[in-house]
Amino acid sequence: MRNMATYDFMETFRNTSQWMGATARTMASYPAMSVIPNPAMQWLSAWGEVAERSFARMAVKPDWNIRTITCEDGRDHLVSVDTVVNKDFGDLIHFNVNGRTEQPRKILLVAPMSGHYATLLRSTVISLISNCEVYVTDWHNARDIPVSAGKFDIEDYTLYLVDFMRHLGPDTHVIAVCQPAPLTLAATAYLAEEDPKAQPRSLTLIGGPIDPDATPTDVTDFGRRVTMGQLEETMIQRVGFKYPGVGRQVYPGLLQLTSFISMNSDRHAKAFNEQIMRVARGEASDHDAHNRFYDEYLSVMDMPAEFYLSTVERIFKNGEIAKNEFVVAGKHVDIGKITSVAVKTVEGANDDISAPGQCVAALALCTGLPDSKKASHLEPGAGHYGIFAGKSWRNNIRPLVLEFIDANSGSKPVSANTNNAA
Template sequence: MAIGEFEAAATLPGESGILLSTPMYWLYEMGHAALSPARALADVTRLYYKNPANPLTHTVYGKSVAAAMELFERSTRRYGRPDWMIDDTVVGGERIPIDVKTVWERPFCRLLHFERAFVRAPRRPQPKVLIVAPMSGHYATLLRGTVEAFLPNHEVYITDWRNARTVPLAEGRFDLDDYIDYLISILHVLGGETHVIAVCQPSVPVLAAVAVMEADKDPYAPNSMVLMGGPIDTRINPTAVNTLAVDRGMDWFRSNVITKVPFPHPGFMRDVYPGFLQLHGFMSMNLDRHIEAHRNLFLHLVKGDGDSAQKHREFYDEYLAVMDLSAEFYLQTVDTVFVRHALPKGEMTHRARRIEPAAITRTALMTVEGEHDDISAVGQTEAAHRICVNIPDDKRVHYMQPNVGHYGVFNGSRFRAEIAPRIADFVLSNNGAGKGGRRSNGH
């Protein structure tokens, strides 16, 4: 399953689009509120038909009613920000407790540290890793598996982007320039000797932030950056969502996918690209698969297959939890990355200053792609090597993982077994002054 990038909203039906004005968001909120009594009734009915004291509970009829009520309730609820559910990790055969702490905060982002409560210091080096989560609709918890893979042997930090709907208008705007400023500020807070891992959408702003820092001779520029399934140059093997972004044009996006946050949310009257529209784009990309998954949930519940039903719940609790994006960030990113291709063409700017990837000389570069990625196709991330011309050859690595899609680039069994160990090796080989990386063809 792919993590649909935010340009997936271009899958909205109709060439003329649907005019998404402020009342549309209000109608969505009213519809959700209107269904509340029905959801409550469905939940009560489900509990009635799951009560062991009810004779119908043990019949096919009772199980079918309970399953149908659960499907209705889950299909109409609003999913909040999921929990990390990371309580511990195993280091050197010892289970170490994890405490998730906020160590830096701005209106649109928190920096989280997965602090490991060691009784005694680990023997192996523990490189400091900053995972930059996508700000493309899902919460940072979608990278739970990514975090867990690095926790045993790394000091892990992650950007936890806030839902724009919860940020008061008085906190000001947030665009791509602000995103880059946040990254630079975070790297300063971490104090150097840091390795950055950008997952999907952040690949462009991470590369831009590193270029700005290198051009300024900033001592806190990271030792290495790993770009995973990112849209560095979407002109290469363009996917359906890439071409739709170009075909629609910026005027279509401004007129059809931007709305204002309704009352009573804290971000009342803020211009956003709303989460419910995000979800429409995500679901429509693989609608048949989602329908089949929910059909299977019904059958699992009727048959009493609790394990399969729980796996479905866990996946969709995460997948259906989406957040609003700041309109400024969304529109500037679509224009810069997917319409004008500004970074690979040497035209991207930060605060009216041109980004110079050629200024990167000290930060090692690794790119990772998935063979079947339908969001950031093969070649789009590797393009970073062609624009970062002054990184020494011994500090470059590119790896293409066979038989995985977009989601498999940063999560799943192949990520844990084949991708994460390569990233860990690359990070360790660049963990300190004077240490170079190794050129690799991925084998």
């Protein structure tokens, strides 16, 4: 009950803050207030508008907002988001470009389960769907998943990826962004031994912590300092009575957001102060740069407690992927079994979350893969976000990734290891 009360307290604080913003905006905008020529009323109305929108966004899943796309035929095509595989903790969705012939490039974009929704990859998807068939892992908010659905840890996550890859078939090219990179590598190795015919043609790992100890960052230092008992005591709560997942243990999205903001609190405070002044002067708009960014940034989701704790313990503390000691459902997953899937790593020189060296470590683990099937790229001047969305991605990284995909789209030999094929 203590953890449920804490969860409900956070939700009450968010809801109250949203109400206070709405109240301030309404009160300061009341026509009678214009009789008082006081700029404080304009500021109060602006503060209320920004506060109401910000706290409201924290409880809402963003829409993909990809209505149309201009394809290589020069025409605008409607885009629909179709669910092709439905599971308790996440779906496999397809961005179906209506009226266009099916594209030869089939890409599975593995989104992080790290506090934000898969819509964080919106710009990445937009950059790919004009000439690719794009599928994305759309993870669910744990607060909306009933306890009866069971647990979900990194082994379950890996098996979800295995199922998604099997569904899409062997002509798939997988791109894993950030957090899921180690588990996507493990899922590929799992298929290499269990179901070689279902392996993807290529695997691109972008800014992921394959070996967190290769280049220490604040994230890895935190993982070393804090014990698992401390994490469970301070970070894990039970979903309150308002949501379908009542009683489920989670790492709450609101608590994660507090951590995100505290890392750059001065920058966020400045951004919101400047936005309040823009609203007061009538210079802001519904879709200006501030709202576009923070509508996504503030939309957070609860993470299953088992997934969060097992990620910290097994990926960061124990380094099971880095040591090639990862186990799924009682079976050791040997990354060296990958012999035919081309693997490419992408890192940002200024990445302070998954620093250079952490992701490229995957290539050394692929001992059964010839050098001709391995590639790596270090993007100068790019931070963590820039390597999958932004100018660096659009101008430099995306063309290299598509070139790598095209180079490995021919006939793919099946691994010789078929003893345990499903």
